[in-house]
């Protein structure tokens with residue numbers, strides 16, 4: 081028999097399990113084996129699998145209208161943009177199909193803003209080591225990870241990367257050539273690292289003093305994941321000028337958005353930017369329902385409560401396995417166990433025990449469960465991780 085995977089570009093190395101369906105926090109294989117999903121397609125399926133309200137709205141929309149392109153008005157997009165702007169700092173929204181495209185839009189809008197305001201030399205985007213912003217040419221240059229840049233031609237001009245938490249380097253890097261400082265309030269791929277709240281406030285102040293814009297990449301840490309609608313809301317006076325979202329906003333339907341202030345959005349006029357699919361009726365039908373559910377304060381309060389339970393559980397694991405665990409990282413339901421060795425063997429042991437988790441950075445076991453998990457789900461996951469830590473030899 082030929083390998084059914086052989087025509088897939090092998091940039092991923094998935095395990096042998098094939099998942100056929102999901103319900104709530106569980107996914108089921110073809111053989112009917114149930115797995116507890118604590119990675120949620122990398123922080124995407126925020127409302128779990130096959131959420132009845134999402135299935136319903138998608139099926140209804142599928143029978144009405146799929147796509148018109150942005151040549152025509154999409155009322156559901158106008159509605160969702162209105163909700164996003166009512167609930168955040170933003171005044172304008174551009175809808176995309178992915179996080180990477182939201183990042184591209186953010187970089188373009190930041191440069192265009194300065195160009196339109198008489199400072200075309202301000203093209204520099206300042207980013208932080210460990211950043212991840214996606215896989216387009218612009219996004220890999222912003223991310224600065226040498227592994228992701230290798231072989232894809234010369235690095236693009238206009239990106240400066242500084243050390244995570246290096247305040248002196250930051251002070252030196254933000255100059256009269258800077259278009260924007262671009263940062264994930266909680267780094268995802270880079271190792272589930274939260275920027276201290278006071279640092280976000282400080283960053284906002286620095287950008288204001290130097291005339292640079294502040295862009296947040298909340299593709300992974302936003303949309304309720306930390307227990308606030310967006311992660312930066314934990315910090316005082318730290319609103320951005322531009323924010324990228326995706327992942328949880330579609331809860332599994334692929335779409336993203338770039339949100340911005342009126343001032344930044346102003347130069348983006350007809351011809352400046354575009355997308356064939358971005359904000360199409362299917363995506364927007366789902367997006368409106370997801371937004372209504374997650375932006376509800378009672379929903380967010382429950383995320384904060386249950387994430388406290390999870391954090392406690394992880395801390396107890398750190399206490400009982402000091403030989404293997406260095407500590408607990410992240411924020412809310414984007415959290416991790418920082419290990420003293422590579423995380424993949426632990427991830428594999430957990431999977432053998434029917435718990436799905438992710439990895440991040442060099443040595444972090446990443447948890448990003450659906451936001452609808454219960455205390456019982458947390459207890460189950462922590463118990464499995466306890467056994468996995470016990471049984472996995474340090475490689």
Ligand SMILES: *Cc1c(COP(=O)(O)O)cnc(C)c1O
Pocket residue numbers: 177178179180181183212213214215264268269297298299300301326327
């Ligand atoms: C996933 C991710 C992206 C890229 O999103 P895609 O939808 O994969 O293009 C960008 N930034 C962050 C922080 C992410 O986690």
